[in-house]
Amino acid sequence: MTRRKRLTFWGADENDDSLARSVIEGRKTVTADTVDSYYKPYGEYGDGGYAAGDIIEVYDFKKNLRCIVKATKVYNIKFGDIPEEVWRGEAFSSAQEFREVHIKCLPEYDLHDDFEFVTLHFELVEVVNNP
DSSP states (O other), X not given: OOOOEEEEOOOSSTTOOHHHHHHXXXXXXXXXXXXXXXXXXXXXXXXXXXXXXXXXXXXXXXXXXXXEEXXXXXXXXXXXXOOHHHHHHTTOSSHHHHHHHHHHHOTTSOOOTTOEEEEEEXXXXXXXXXX
């Protein structure tokens, strides 16, 4: 028996479940990661390497299953050219806000215009836990 893939949305701290809530509310429909991180698992609640068609369990920082999504598209983008469907799907007000937040969250990277991210687009399938 195989299990569904898993994805964890991290917040600013262990009590910040804003990203999981944004998925449940339908505001967040995209997530982006660096190419070198996207394809690597990151523990028991993060499989990495998600592909279109995958059914994915979404967890919050406290390892609570919050919802289930279906991956619809996966493609690479350049940091200097963030498509509107990506920054809006990430629940940002602009490409500039997308860049500012990712620079802040990923200080270990030199995020220049040609730096590539992988974007995972998804749709909500089921809400499991919305406290």
